[in-house]
Amino acid sequence: MNYTPVMTVDDINQFIETHFPQINDGGQCYFVESIEPGVTIMRLEPDNRHLRPGNTVSGPTLFALADFAAYVVILAHIGPVALAVTTNLNINFLRKPTLQPLLCKCRIMKLGKRLCVVEADIYPANEDAGGDASVAHATATYSIPPTNMR
Amino acid sequence: MNYTPVMTVDDINQFIETHFPQINDGGQCYFVESIEPGVTIMRLEPDNRHLRPGNTVSGPTLFALADFAAYVVILAHIGPVALAVTTNLNINFLRKPTLQPLLCKCRIMKLGKRLCVVEADIYPANEDAGGDASVAHATATYSIPPTNMR
Amino acid sequence: MNYTPVMTVDDINQFIETHFPQINDGGQCYFVESIEPGVTIMRLEPDNRHLRPGNTVSGPTLFALADFAAYVVILAHIGPVALAVTTNLNINFLRKPTLQPLLCKCRIMKLGKRLCVVEADIYPANEDAGGDASVAHATATYSIPPTNMR
Amino acid sequence: MNYTPVMTVDDINQFIETHFPQINDGGQCYFVESIEPGVTIMRLEPDNRHLRPGNTVSGPTLFALADFAAYVVILAHIGPVALAVTTNLNINFLRKPTLQPLLCKCRIMKLGKRLCVVEADIYPANEDAGGDASVAHATATYSIPPTNMR
Secondary structure (H helix, E strand, O other), X not given: OOOOOOOOHHHHHHHHHHHOHHHHOOOOOEEEEEEEOOEEEEEEOOOHHHEEOOXXXXXXXXXXXXXXXXXXXXXXXHOOOOOOEXXXXXXXXXXXXXXXXXXXXXXXXXXXOOEEEEEEEEEEOOOOOOOOOOOEEXXXXXXXXXXXXX | OOOOOOOOHHHHHXXXXXXXXXXXXXXXXXXXEEEEOOEEXXXXXXXXXXXXXXXXXXXXXXXXXXHHHHHHHHHHHHOOOOOOEEXXXXXXXXXXXXXXXXXXXXXXXXXXXXXXXXXXXXXXXXXXXXXXXXXXXXXXXXXXXXXXXX | OOOOOOOOHHHHHHHHXXXXXXXXXXXXXXXXXXXXXXXXXXXXXXXXXXXXXXXEEOHHHHHHHHHHHHHHHHHHHHOOOOOOEEXXXXXXXXXXXXXXXXXXXXXXXXXXXXXXXXXXXXXEOOOOOOOOOOOEEEEEEEEOOOOOOO | OOOOOOOOHHHHHHHHHXXXXXXXXXXXXXXXXXXXXXXXXXXXXXXXXXXXXXXXXXXXXXXXXXXXXXXXXXXXXXXXXXXOEEEEEEEEEOOOOEOOOEEXXXXXXEEOOOEEEEEEEEEEOOOOOOOOOOOEEEEEEEEOOOOOOO
């Protein structure tokens, strides 16, 4: 990958705490695990807020995880200069996840001046990315405002 | 439209109260407005839970509204026999909605024995569907379990 | 709709003939039917090139129709100044179309300075748009190059 | 991967020749390169049929490649018993490909009894999958008819 992160895990966590305090309202549940060139991993520790009948993590929770993790992988690579805005998100729900920690691995597929396209794979924390255990897979497009002076 | 609803607005509201009490946790915010052949309208009264910085309704809130309203239009037409499961949802975010009541108009595009495809249009309650004011538009596919005895 | 077309059906047809001669290679099959504010209708007269086993119009043919018709509705509204580029297209295949003329009704959902989002509904020419007879439905995003001097 | 192919490259090529002769009308351009558990690679050798102005491979060509390659990875794993039908395809166009051989790597994300979800990555034949050179990326859902006696 030719992408180079410009923020560290600590940078990101501090940015989130400052700008998105409400995302962890009711107790922190999102954690940035790692940042590598073109790729980040975020962990969600779901609790009762994220449940659906049948003890499964809800669809909106999986959407929010994919969307937030994709936002973070872009932030990590363009820096906190401009805020990327989701324009399209397509999500496939593959398997019902039980109430357990989930990882979301995001990969930048394209980082242009105006658009960024990201792939997000969600899977149980005790499994591998890209495997048979994925519970959801999304691709998303983000618009990068022109105020971004890259 | 050749689709015929088999549940009324009251039926649906009671079904939701019984089976999805958590959807209105923290105060009721989802309201079924109308059910017609192939089409339903749901209203969301957003509050602080649904906000993002900039006083805008969050993306996950719009996703949840589209997904829940699509679920309801299917439920209204197949009845509470089997629970449809979201398999794919594609959403385009068109305009940033301010904190105001939103409507989600859902239209059945196909109701097969195994799959149902629905279109969802989200717009401010004081505007018209299908117009220039739409804040988000989604299409979604739901799997209908074989236990459904239609 | 607040959108105002800046090209006529004749303008568009001439533009296509000049810039996309190959689209009608082997005999003209695409015809612009109408242009109205925010909406255009294109007709495809399919022949053996567009068939799949079972005498049905192929998926790639339906994709090409949606993509081309969406391109045309944008062209009709921004003029031949810059060429819009497809960045995302999501298509749902609803019913198998037999070998018959098809219409594709495209509606602009958002026309921004940099992005345009379009809805495309494909249905038999002897049926109505938005009805139970739709064979495919797509939403697509187009990037509008910055050279466009609107 | 826990998926096990039940057809070889030769099996697939013979099946295509028998059932989809028209796909290579005007000269063979699609070639199955490899079949591994859960994954296949198909090669497209584009020619003038696949071009757009600017010497780039057209969007419908990329769609057709993703759709056909996804069909093949399913066929390779369920056998020629029933024909999978595309129900949804979402494609992101990432970079304009010049006229050169392209590979499409398809990965099964879920193979259920009724639905199969596949990821398709398209990239120049002299590059690697999943890298910065991808020209398009798609996810698609296929319905597997109940006549399939697996």
